Amino acid sequence: MKDLLAKFTAVGRQHAELLAQVGSDPLGVRMDRVIGPTEAEIEGRRCVLLGSNNYLGLTFEPTALEGAHVALDAAGTGTTGSRVANGSYSMHQDLERQLAAFFRRRHALLFSTGYQANVGMLSAIAGRDDTVLIDSDCHASIYDGCKLSDATVQRFRHNDPENLDRRLARLQAPGNALVVIEGIYSMLGDRAPVREIAEVTRRHGAYLMVDEAHSLGVTGPGARGVAAEAGVADKVDFIVGTFSKSVGTIGGFCAADHDALEAIRLSARAYLFTASLPPAVVASARCTLERMRTDPGLRDRLWANAEIVYDGLARMGFELGPEKTPVIAVRMPDTQTGLATWRDLLDAGVYVNLALPPATPNGNCLLRCSVCAAHSADQLDHVLAAFARVADAPDWRGTAAE
Amino acid sequence: MTENTVGTPTPERREIVEAVCAELEKHNTTGIQLHEETDVTGELAIDSVAVMDLMFELEERFDIAVPLNQLGSVRTIGQIADLVRSQAKSGGQQTE
Numbered sequence: 162m163k164d165l166l167a168k169f170t171a172v173g174r175q176h177a178e179l180l181a182q183v184g185s186d187p188l189g190v191r192m193d194r195v196i197g198p199t200e201a202e203i204e205g206r207r208c209v210l211l212g213s214n215n216y217l218g219l220t221f222e223p224t225a226l227e228g229a230h231v232a233l234d235a236a237g238t239g240t241t242g243s244r245v246a247n248g249s250y251s252m253h254q255d256l257e258r259q260l261a262a263f264f265r266r267r268h269a270l271l272f273s274t275g276y277q278a279n280v281g282m283l284s285a286i287a288g289r290d291d292t293v294l295i296d297s298d299c300h301a302s303i304y305d306g307c308k309l310s311d312a313t314v315q316r317f318r319h320n321d322p323e324n325l326d327r328r329l330a331r332l333q334a335p336g337n338a339l340v341v342i343e344g345i346y347s348m349l350g351d352r353a354p355v356r357e358i359a360e361v362t363r364r365h366g367a368y369l370m371v372d373e374a375h376s377l378g379v380t381g382p383g384a385r386g387v388a389a390e391a392g393v394a395d396k397v398d399f400i401v402g403t404f405s406k407s408v409g410t411i412g413g414f415c416a417a418d419h420d421a422l423e424a425i426r427l428s429a430r431a432y433l434f435t436a437s438l439p440p441a442v443v444a445s446a447r448c449t450l451e452r453m454r455t456d457p458g459l460r461d462r463l464w465a466n467a468e469i470v471y472d473g474l475a476r477m478g479f480e481l482g483p484e485k486t487p488v489i490a491v492r493m494p495d496t497q498t499g500l501a502t503w504r505d506l507l508d509a510g511v512y513v514n515l516a517l518p519p520a521t522p523n524g525n526c527l528l529r530c531s532v533c534a535a536h537s538a539d540q541l542d543h544v545l546a547a548f549a550r551v552a553d554a555p556d557w558r559g560t561a562a563e
Numbered sequence: 564m565t566e567n568t569v570g571t572p573t574p575e576r577r578e579i580v581e582a583v584c585a586e587l588e589k590h591n592t593t594g595i596q597l598h599e600e601t602d603v604t605g606e607l608a609i610d611s612v613a614v615m616d617l618m619f620e621l622e623e624r625f626d627i628a629v630p631l632n633q634l635g636s637v638r639t640i641g642q643i644a645d646l647v648r649s650q651a652k653s654g655g656q657q658t659e
Contacts, residue, residue, distance in 0.1 A: 297615070307631070314631040316615055328628055519610040 183500045187515040190507075197221055198409075198535045203512060209540045211470075211530045212514035216379050216487050217449075217459045218535025219409035225448035232444035239439045244271070245426065248437030256443050260414050263450060264385055264400055268422040270415045271443075273435050275374055275403025276302040278413030280309060281431030282370070282401055283341070287312035290336030294328055294367075296320065296353065298346045298522050303372065312336075319346075319522065322357040329365035338367035344376030344387030348521050348529060350488030352376075355388045359396035370399040378407025378453040379487055384460060407453060410445045412438050463487055463534035466541060470532050473545040477552045490516075491528040491548075499526035502551050509547035573652050574625055579644040586620050587640065599641035617643075625651050 180186055185204070194202040198218035199210050219225060232252065242248035253271055260269035272278040283306025287293045291312040295303055298319040307314040313334055318324040325340065332338055340362045342353045355371065362369045373386035381389035386402070388394045398419065404412035415422065426432060438446075453459060467487045474491060475481055482490035493499030496517065503515040506528070514529040521527050536544075584597045590609050591597065603609050609617075614637075618629050621643070627650040637643055 297619075315628055316618075316631055318619060331628060519612040522612075523616075524610070524613060 179500065182497065183504050185504070187500065187503055190512070199533050199537070199540055201512070203507065206508075206510055208507065208510045208512045209536070209544055210512050211532070211536075211544055212512055213533065214375070214406040214531050215409060215533050215535075216375075216407040216463055216531065217409070217453055218533045219407065219449040219452060219459075222409065222445075222449050222452055224452065225409065225445035228444035228448045229441035232440040236440035238441075240437045242436055243433055244437045245433055250437075250440065250443075252440060252443045252447070253437055256447050257414075259447060259450060260416055263383070263454060264416040265394070266400070266416040267418045267420070268416065270422060270426060270429075270432065271438060272413035272415070272429075272432055273438055274411060275401070275405055275413035276305075277431040277435065278401045278403065278415055279303050279372060280306040281429035282399060282415050282425070283307055283339075284309035284431070285425050285429040286310075286399075287339055288336060290334055292332055292334045292336065292338045293341060294325060294338060295341045296343065296346075298348065299341060299343060300347060300372065300374070301520075303341055303343075307341075312339075320351065320354055322354060322361045325358060326361045326365075329361065329367060332365075338365065339370060340367050341370045341372070344371055344373040345379065345486055345488060347375050347488065348516060348527060349482040349490045350375075350486045351482055351484045352387050352486065355391040355397075356393050359388075359391075359393045363396060368398045369396060370401060371397045373400055373402040374406060375488060377402045379460065379463065384453045384457075404442070404446045408446050408449050410442050410449070412442060412446055459534045463532065466534065466536050467532045469541050470530060470544065473541075474530075474548060477545075477549055479548070479552070487532040489530040489532065491530065493526040493528060496526040499528065503528060505551050505554070506547055509550060511544050511547045573648065576644055576648055579621075579625070579647045580640060582621060582624055583617075583640050583643050583647070586617050590617075597640060599639065599644070601640050602638050603640060603643070604638065621647050627651050 190203060192201040192203060196202065196207065198215050198220045201208055201210055236250060240248040240250065257269045257271055261267060272281055279302035283293065283303065287310035289311040292315060293307050293310065293312045294315045294317055295307060296319055297316045315328055317328055329338060340358065342358055345352055359369055371388050376386040378384045380387060385394060388397045398417060400416045402414055404410045468485060471481060471485045471489050480492040493502060499515065503513065506513055516527040516529045518524040580599055587597055587603065587607065590613055591607055593607055595606060601607065603614060604611065614634065622628055625647055627647065629646060629650050633646055637646055
């Protein structure tokens with residue numbers, strides 16, 4: 162009998178090599194104690210969290226904690242059912258109405274994660290005769306949703322409306338075309354040129370889906386994301402996103418004006434065949450969404466902090482992502498340096514995400530930093546001092562040593 | 564447009580193989596000689612994203628659009644060349 166699991170041998174070997182090089186597992190970091198939205202104890206050391214995606218620091222928002230406690234006591238720990246069976250509580254529908262109003266859309270659907278929102282929506286709406294065109298830097302959930310659809314899938318060059326234009330112009334498939342982009346891209350932190358892409362998409366009569374996972378709560382009027390920031394939210398057919406970043410909990414959604422969204426409830430398998438969000442999660446999302454909508458000061462603090470970190474790292478000579486946003490990618494010259502630098506930062510009490518290819522664009526090893534509105538000035542001083550020590554070390558092999 | 568109505572002759576397979584090899588040589592850290600039977604992800608240890616990026620170059624060079632759906636079964640340089648050629652023959656766009 163052949164070995165069913167032989168295909169994992171190479172991955173296992175690569176992981177073992179990673180462990181040997183770093184001395185601990187960068188893909189298995191354990192937070193022993195969460196001290197707050199910006200700090201946790203790791204390996205017995207207090208660390209500033211500079212890789213949490215917790216952009217607004219709302220994981221300990223007092224109204225959300227209180228709302229979650231009340232919901233937990235009133236409705237229990239879980240719904241134990243699908244939205245189309247026993248898993249629809251009034252609070253789920255309230256949250257959908259709140260989301261629809263937040264995005265100024267007629268309809269909103271809740272999913273149990275952001276991953277499922279993309280997989281559920283794409284696999285449901287893209288049919289056999291249709292073509293989905295996705296930005297090359299799109300998240301794995303978008304690729305997976307496409308794979309589960311019966312559609313023809315094309316990948317266009319990242320943030321390149323001309324490349325998209327050429328592809329749309331030559332389409333011969335009899336069905337519809339759907340363009341999928343993200344608001345802020347999760348690895349390099351750059352924004353999509355939504356206005357230009359929306360224009361191209363409209364001109365070719367295609368539909369547009371924007372995943373605002375990293376931009377909801379982060380930018381735009383009413384914290385509605387990059388499409389709203391660019392003034393073209395009305396050109397977006399489907400807004401998808403997640404609660405696991407700025408909203409500070411877990412869950413996913415799609416908001417749209419298309420009335421068919423209600424029928425998609427009965428078609429999207431990632432919606433139908435899974436349990437709905439637990440009451441405490443729904444309650445906390447309702448509170449943090451309201452907080453981010455009504456408190457633009459959160460975004461002001463977030464962007465001020467992003468500027469401090471981006472400018473500080475740029476001054477040290479680190480090679481950064483192309484745009485100053487709360488997602489700051491620090492490019493490492495090679496994987497070995499990336500691993501050593503990641504470990505040095507952790508030893509200095511700074512946690513960042515280690516991002517390795519193929520999850521990163523262009524085969525780069527990145528130290529992916531995400532800034533939080535709740536980072537204090539002292540914490541950011543600490544972060545920048547840690548990076549400065551890395552850059553000044555005699556054995557540092559990156560560009561920042563110059 | 565189901566045939567090459569723009570008048571561009573379908574490129575010779577040899578020309579495509581050479582173009583694929585030239586692109587892959589930029590990522591070839593193994594030092595092995597590239598040929599039609601070379602397994603791109605196996606022998607060259609080039610990941611799936613790099614293969615997709617390679618297609619951008621080939622799409623522009625040969626004025627075609629290759630659906631991602633068709634990349635899954637492609638392993639060797641020769642198979643990539645066949646895929647490119649089939650797209651060029653069909654006028655650059657072939658649905659799944």
